[in-house]
Structures are given as C-alpha cells and as structure tokens.
Amino acid sequence: xxxxxxGQVIHRxxxxxxxxxxxxxxxxxxxxxxxxxxxxxxxxxxxxxxxxDQHELFGFLxxxxxxxxxxxxxxxxxxxxxxxxxxxxxxxxxVKEHVMNGNIAxxxxxxxxxxxxxxxxILELKGILVEEPGGSGADQDAVEALVSLGxxxxxxxxxxxxxxxxxxxxxxxxxxxxxxx
Numbered sequence: 001x002x003x004x005x006x007g008q009v010i011h012r013x014x015x016x017x018x019x020x021x022x023x024x025x026x027x028x029x030x031x032x033x034x035x036x037x038x039x040x041x042x043x044x045x046x047x048x049x050x051x052x053d054q055h056e057l058f059g060f061l062x063x064x065x066x067x068x069x070x071x072x073x074x075x076x077x078x079x080x081x082x083x084x085x086x087x088x089x090x091x092x093x094x095v096k097e098h099v100m101n102g103n104i105a106x107x108x109x110x111x112x113x114x115x116x117x118x119x120x121x122i123l124e125l126k127g128i129l130v131e132e133p134g135g136s137g138a139d140q141d142a143v144e145a146l147v148s149l150g151x152x153x154x155x156x157x158x159x160x161x162x163x164x165x166x167x168x169x170x171x172x173x174x175x176x177x178x179x180x181x
Contacts, residue, residue, distance in 0.1 A: 003046060005028065030044075086113065
C-alpha cells in the first residue's frame with residue numbers, strides 16, 4: 001500500500017492533483033478546494049483504494065487525518081469518497097469532537113452523508129475516538145493520573161494541555177488546583 005508521497009505538483013484538476021515523484025506521476029484524489037490550493041513540493045499521506053475496475057489514491061495533509069479516515073471507512077456504508085469528505089470537513093480534532101458529541105447535524109451538512117449514515121458513524125466511532133491514545137498534545141502521564149483520580153479523560157486532556165510545567169507531577173498539581181476552582 002502506498003501510504004505517503006512527496007513530490008512536485010505538476011497538474012491540478014477538479015478533485016485531484018498529479019504529483020511527480022521520481023519521474024512517476026501519481027493521481028491523488030483530494031477535495032476540490034484542497035486540490036486548488038496545492039502547488040510546489042508537497043507531502044500527502046495516502047490511502048490506496050483498489051477495486052476491480054480502478055485504483056485510486058486518496059490524499060490527506062496529515063497522518064491524523066488519514067487515521068481518522070481509516071476509522072471512518074471501517075463503518076459500513078462509508079466509502080473512501082465520503083470518508084475523505086468527512087475528514088476534510090473541519091480540523092481533525094473538531095471532526096472527532098462532533099462525532100464524540102453525537103452531532104448528527106455536522107455530519108449531515110456534508111454532501112453525500114445522510115441521517116442514517118451519520119447515526120451509524122456516531123454509534124460506531126463515538127467510544128473509539130475518545131479512547132485514542134496520544135490524541136492530544138497533553139502530557140499522557142498527567143492525563144492518566146487525573147483519570148485515575150476520577151476525572152473524565154476529555155476534561156483531563158483539556159486542563160493538562162493548558163498547563164505549562166516542568167514535570168508531570170507539577171502538571172497534575174496545577175490541574176487539580178484549576179479543576180478545584
């Protein structure tokens with residue numbers, strides 16, 4: 001599987017770019033507005049979709065976006081095109097937040113995503129996205145300490161990410177003071 005491509009954009013089309021990587025041109029599928037903004041040297045994280053009649057490379061600007069896409073296409077009824085639309089609908093953290101909060105309206109506002117598909121995505125991914133380790137830049141030791149004290153993981157990650165400290169112990173102490181207010 002082709003997971004990453006770096007090269008020169010030599011052509012931009014409607015919903016794709018052609019990327020020259022070592023004198024080989026790869027057609028990388030991207031949302032139309034993203035494809036228009038690509039030029040020069042770029043790196044895409046890719047998913048290769050192989051069907052009987054075609055091979056397609058779906059491009060993403062970050063590994064986080066690609067991993068979200070993989071989670072999305074694991075849901076029955078969500079194909080690569082729909083999964084890519086969802087992954088690019090907002091920053092990755094925001095998409096995950098909408099799914100975790102059960103925001104059906106966010107998903108149904110994306111062209112091609114109906115109410116039943118949105119409900120299925122939320123039902124199947126709500127718990128999985130919450131449990132992803134290292135999803136935030138927060139000190140995971142401090143987050144785990146707060147979770148073991150009974151605080152919600154999401155709340156712990158938010159508080160710890162706002163704290164600047166030298167060690168995990170200091171972060172936990174400052175977080176407890178912040179939460180206690």
